[in-house]
Amino acid sequence: MIPLFDLASQYHSIREEIRSAVDQALDNTQYILGPDVVALENEFAAYCETRYGVGVNSGTSALHLALLAGGVGAGDEVITTPMSFTATVAAIRYTGATPVFADVNSESLTIDPALIESKITERTKAILPVHLYGQSADMDGIMAIAARHRLKVIEDCAQAHGATYRGKRVGSFGDFGCFSFYPSKNLGACGEGGMIVTADEDAANTLRMLRDWGQREKNRHEIQGFNARLEGIQGAVLRVKLRHLERWTEARRSHARYYTRELAGILDTPAEMSTNRHVYHLYVVRTPDRDAFQKVLSDSGVHTGVHYPVPIHLQGAHLDLGYKRGDFPISERAADTVVSLPMFPELTEDQLQTVVSTVKQALQQRSAAEVGAGR
Numbered sequence: 001m002i003p004l005f006d007l008a009s010q011y012h013s014i015r016e017e018i019r020s021a022v023d024q025a026l027d028n029t030q031y032i033l034g035p036d037v038v039a040l041e042n043e044f045a046a047y048c049e050t051r052y053g054v055g056v057n058s059g060t061s062a063l064h065l066a067l068l069a070g071g072v073g074a075g076d077e078v079i080t081t082p083m084s085f086t087a088t089v090a091a092i093r094y095t096g097a098t099p100v101f102a103d104v105n106s107e108s109l110t111i112d113p114a115l116i117e118s119k120i121t122e123r124t125k126a127i128l129p130v131h132l133y134g135q136s137a138d139m140d141g142i143m144a145i146a147a148r149h150r151l152k153v154i155e156d157c158a159q160a161h162g163a164t165y166r167g168k169r170v171g172s173f174g175d176f177g178c179f180s181f182y183p184s185k186n187l188g189a190c191g192e193g194g195m196i197v198t199a200d201e202d203a204a205n206t207l208r209m210l211r212d213w214g215q216r217e218k219n220r221h222e223i224q225g226f227n228a229r230l231e232g233i234q235g236a237v238l239r240v241k242l243r244h245l246e247r248w249t250e251a252r253r254s255h256a257r258y259y260t261r262e263l264a265g266i267l268d269t270p271a272e273m274s275t276n277r278h279v280y281h282l283y284v285v286r287t288p289d290r291d292a293f294q295k296v297l298s299d300s301g302v303h304t305g306v307h308y309p310v311p312i313h314l315q316g317a318h319l320d321l322g323y324k325r326g327d328f329p330i331s332e333r334a335a336d337t338v339v340s341l342p343m344f345p346e347l348t349e350d351q352l353q354t355v356v357s358t359v360k361q362a363l364q365q366r367s368a369a370e371v372g373a374g375r
C-alpha cells in the first residue's frame with residue numbers, strides 16, 4: 001500500500017529530535033505562545049526572506065487576521081481564485097468582505113493576472129493569490145496590478161513553504177504571506193498551526209493583538225481580537241522540522257522530476273513555470289475518466305486524491321454569491337480532471353517505481369477498453 005502522504009515515516013525519521021523538543025516544551029510550561037513560538041517566528045520569517053512572523057492557530061486564522069490587518073471588512077471586495085481549498089474563501093467571508101473570483105492560468109492553475117483587472121471595482125481592497133500545489137502564482141503580474149490600483153496583496157502560501165518566484169521566496173512579495181502548519185503541509189505541526197509573515201512592523205504588531213484578544217497589555221482589549229494563538233509545543237515541533245525542510249523539499253522535487261520524466265507524454269503532468277521553484281506539496285496530473293483511473297490505482301494499493309473536486313464558486317456554502325457553472329471554465333475543467341499522486345519526502349525508489357508502473361497499467365487498460373468499445 002502506498003499512501004498519498006505518510007506522516008508516520010516522517011515522524012519516525014526524526015522521532016528523537018521531536019520528542020526531546022516536546023519534552024523541553026512540556027517542562028517549561030509555556031503552553032501558549034512562549035519562547036519556542038517567538039524563536040520559530042524569527043526563524044520562519046528569515047526563511048521566508050522577510051522581517052516578522054506572527055504564529056497563529058491555523059492557516060485559516062493566518063488568512064483571516066491578515067485580511068483584517070490589511071483593513072479588509074464588510075462592503076469590501078477581495079479578488080481571488082476559485083481553484084483552492086475552501087479556507088481561502090471562508091477567510092474572506094469571515095471579514096464580511098465579498099470574494100470576487102478570477103479564473104486561473106490553464107497550465108499553472110494559479111490566478112491569471114490577465115483576468116484580474118476587469119474584476120476591479122471601487123470596492124476592491126485586496127488581491128489574494130494562492131500558490132497552488134506548491135507553485136507560486138505570477139507575482140510580477142499581480143504586484144503590478146496591485147500597485148496600479150493601490151490594492152493590498154495577501155498571499156495564500158499554505159501549500160508553498162519555501163517556493164520561489166524569480167529566486168525570491170513566496171510570502172515576501174505581498175503585504176502578508178499566510179502559511180498553514182496543518183500536519184500534512186510541507187512544514188506540518190503535530191496538530192494545528194499557522195503563521196503570517198510580513199515586512200511591516202506596525203502590521204505585525206496589529207496581528208499580534210488580533211491573535212490574542214486585541215490586547216497589547218494584559219486585560220487592555222484595544223481592538224476586537226480573537227483567540228488564535230500558536231501553542232508552545234507546536235512551536236517546538238516546528239522549529240525542529242524547519243531545520244529539515246530544505247532537504248525534504250529537495251526530495252519532493254526529485255520525486256516530481258522522476259514522475260514527470262516517466263509520465264510526461266502519456267499523461268498531463270504538472271507544469272513547473274520557468275520563473276518558479278515548485279515545492280510539490282502535491283503532484284497533480286490531469287486525466288479524463290478520473291474515477292476509473294483512480295480505481296485501477298487504488299485496486300493496486302496506490303492511493304490518490306483530488307484537490308479539489310468542486311471549484312469554490314460552485315460549493316454549496318457560496319451559492320449565494322450568484323456564480324454558476326460556466327463562469328470559470330478553466331477551474332471547472334481542472335476540478336473535473338485533477339488527480340494527486342503519492343507525494344511526500346520519504347517516498348522510496350521502490351514506491352516511486354510502483355506508482356509509475358501502476359499509472360502506466362491504468363492508462364493501458366483505458367486504451368484497451370477504448371479500442372474494445374470502438375472509440
Ligand SMILES: *Cc1c(COP(=O)(O)O)cnc(C)c1O
Pocket residue numbers: 058059060061084085087088130156158159180181182193194
Ligand atoms: C490548508 C490550506 C489552508 C488552511 O490552512 P489550515 O491550517 O487548515 O486552516 C488555506 N489555504 C490553502 C490553499 C490550504 O491548502
